[in-house]
Amino acid sequence: MIPFNVPPYTGNEDQYVLAAMRSKKISGDGEYSKRCQKWFEGNLNCAAALLTPSCTQALEMAALLIDIQPGDEVIMPSYTFVSTANAFALRGAKIVFVDIRPDTMNIDESLIESAITPRTKAIVPVHYAGIACEMDAIMDIASHYRVFVIEDAAQGIMSTYKNRPLGSIGHMGAYSFHETKNCTSGGGWLVDYQR
Numbered sequence: 226m227i228p229f230n231v232p233p234y235t236g237n238e239d240q241y242v243l244a245a246m247r248s249k250k251i252s253g254d255g256e257y258s259k260r261c262q263k264w265f266e267g268n269l270n271c272a273a274a275l276l277t278p279s280c281t282q283a284l285e286m287a288a289l290l291i292d293i294q295p296g297d298e299v300i301m302p303s304y305t306f307v308s309t310a311n312a313f314a315l316r317g318a319k320i321v322f323v324d325i326r327p328d329t330m331n332i333d334e335s336l337i338e339s340a341i342t343p344r345t346k347a348i349v350p351v352h353y354a355g356i357a358c359e360m361d362a363i364m365d366i367a368s369h370y371r372v373f374v375i376e377d378a379a380q381g382i383m384s385t386y387k388n389r390p391l392g393s394i395g396h397m398g399a400y401s402f403h404e405t406k407n408c409t410s411g412g413g414w415l416v417d418y419q420r
């Protein structure tokens with residue numbers, strides 16, 4: 226049988242998990258969380274990185290942080306995981322799906338501007354399979370119309386766009402450490418890039 230997924234292990238997990246348990250700080254936000262957040266803040270050159278239990282929760286936090294209200298519109302690709310849309314729909318947002326490009330499977334940046342309305346609050350590009358969206362074009366549209374960009378970089382950890390880490394280009398980014406992702410721990414997290 227070919228397994229659907231084999232989680233990547235580096236070999237240090239056993240000792241770190243034991244050390245975390247023996248530290249008697251097992252509810253999160255302990256030594257390893259802090260080290261992890263610091264590592265990402267340094268390597269992504271972002272203002273703050275915060276570990277959350279999943280990328281889904283990171284996206285939900287992003288929706289709260291940009292104060293999504295019922296009727297706000299959020300633009301995203303029509304091809305993504307359900308959490309991308311649910312995070313904003315849960316706050317009452319109207320999800321505006323934009324078609325994807327056949328070559329990258331990412332949102333077609335040339336179709337975004339015509340989807341913008343006075344109710345648009347955010348654009349959520351998804352970097353499918355670690356392939357970068359056209360972030361220059363997306364950031365230009367966002368700054369012209371003064372809307373947020375929340376990168377769903379669930380699948381894009383350590384991938385780059387023009388030498389910038391995915392997830393660190395928009396106002397916020399969310400990553401996944403789900404078992405099926407490139408790096409795993411069972412947790413996702415949120416980056417705040419606003420300075």
Ligand SMILES: Cc1ncc(COP(=O)(O)O)c(C=O)c1O
Pocket residue numbers: 279280281282305306308309351377379380400401402403412413
């Ligand atoms: C594009 C995308 N967004 C969000 C998620 C949700 O990630 P998590 O399982 O960490 O909540 C996934 C997971 O598959 C994903 O692929």
